[in-house]
Amino acid sequence: QKEVEQNSGPLSVPEGAIASLNCTYSDRVSQSFFWYRQYSGKSPELIMSIYSNGDKEDGRFTAQLNKASQYVSLLIRDSQPSDSATYLCAVTGTYKYIFGTGTRLKVLA
Amino acid sequence: ETGVTQTPRHLVMGMTNKKSLKCEQHLGHNAMYWYKQSAKKPLELMFVYSLEERVENNSVPSRFSPECPNSSHLFLHLHTLQPEDSALYLCASSQELTQGNEQETQYFGPGTRLLVL
Numbered sequence: 698q699k700e701v702e703q704n705s706g707p708l709s710v711p712e713g714a715i716a717s718l719n720c721t722y723s724d725r726v727s728q729s730f731f732w733y734r735q736y737s738g739k740s741p742e743l744i745m746s747i748y749s750n751g752d753k754e755d756g757r758f759t760a761q762l763n764k765a766s767q768y769v770s771l772l773i774r775d776s777q778p779s780d781s782a783t784y785l786c787a788v789t790g791t792y793k794y795i796f797g798t799g800t801r802l803k804v805l806a
Numbered sequence: 807e808t809g810v811t812q813t814p815r816h817l818v819m820g821m822t823n824k825k826s827l828k829c830e831q832h833l834g835h836n837a838m839y840w841y842k843q844s845a846k847k848p849l850e851l852m853f854v855y856s857l858e859e860r861v862e863n864n865s866v867p868s869r870f871s872p873e874c875p876n877s878s879h880l881f882l883h884l885h886t887l888q889p890e891d892s893a894l895y896l897c898a899s900s901q902e903l904t905q906g907n908e909q910e911t912q913y914f915g916p917g918t919r920l921l922v923l
Contacts, residue, residue: 701848729910740896740914741849742808785849787912793839793862794912796849 700724701788703797711805716773718800720786723767727795730762730769731787734780735799741785745771776804809833810915812897818921819887827882827918829897837903838880839912840872841896849896855880856903887922894919 702721710716718732729748733741745760747753747769753760759772769788773780783799809832819825831838840852854862855874869891871883880897898912 731911733914738919740808740894740917743911743913746911789910793851793854794849798846798848 700790700795701786701797703784703786703800705798706801707803708800709803709805710776712776712778714776716776716780716802716804718771718773718784718786718802720769720771720788720797721767722769722786722788722795724788724790724795725764725767727788727790729789730760731794732758732760732769732771733785733787735783735785737782744784773802776802778804778806780804808913808915810897810899810913812895812915812918814918815916816919816921818923819884820923821887821889823887824883824885826884827895827897827920829880829882829915831878831880831897831899831913831915833899833901833913835899835901835913836877837900837910838874838877839898839900840880840882841898843894843896843917844892852882854903861903884920887920889922892920892922 732744735741747760747762757774761770783801785799786797787794837856842850852866853872858874873881894917896917897915900912
């Protein structure tokens with residue numbers, strides 16, 4: 698089993714819709730969870746971090762964490778074409794982040 | 807701009823060459839990281855430094871040699887690389903190592919796109 702699993706996509710949503718990105722992880726002791734956005738040919742940039750169960754909102758982005766189910770998600774409301782990118786889920790392990798392979802999101806104008 | 811810079815941005819080298827990648831962070835962070843990103847694979851952690859001490863070496867081949875002369879600078883020395891080493895090499899930094907809080911948020915540099923011929 699992969700340590701961090703994401704559906705590679707592409708996930709296609711129409712402009713203005715809600716995009717839902719999901720991530721599961723295997724290490725129960727992980728404490729911190731991050732979502733990064735990576736445009737093609739660019740480096741990852743931090744979108745959201747979440748440390749406690751529940752929802753955390755920041756503008757159009759909402760991160761949701763359920764440690765019992767070992768599940769973290771990212772919702773993007775009012776999706777824009779500029780949101781088209783690969784979204785990486787990262788989970789902390791000892792001294793390090795463990796990344797998923799990323800989900801490619803395409804927002805159709 | 808994240809406050810982490812990397813040079814060069816692009817590098818083409820032959821298998822017998824020796825080159826170095828440089829990373830500099832202007833954030834006052836104590837931890838720095840090297841990652842390798844290949845197509846269709848997750849980011850692979852290569853090395854972790856905390857306060858200039860290496861704390862993680864993920865079974866990386868000896869043809870990759872890191873150096874951390876101070877907490878603001880990190881180098882990756884390359885020699886006798888193989889074509890499969892072609893990838894995007896990313897440097898990142900964080901205030902502290904993993905503690906389960908905001909201080910471990912990692913900020914990435916723009917990366918060095920490496921092609922080994």
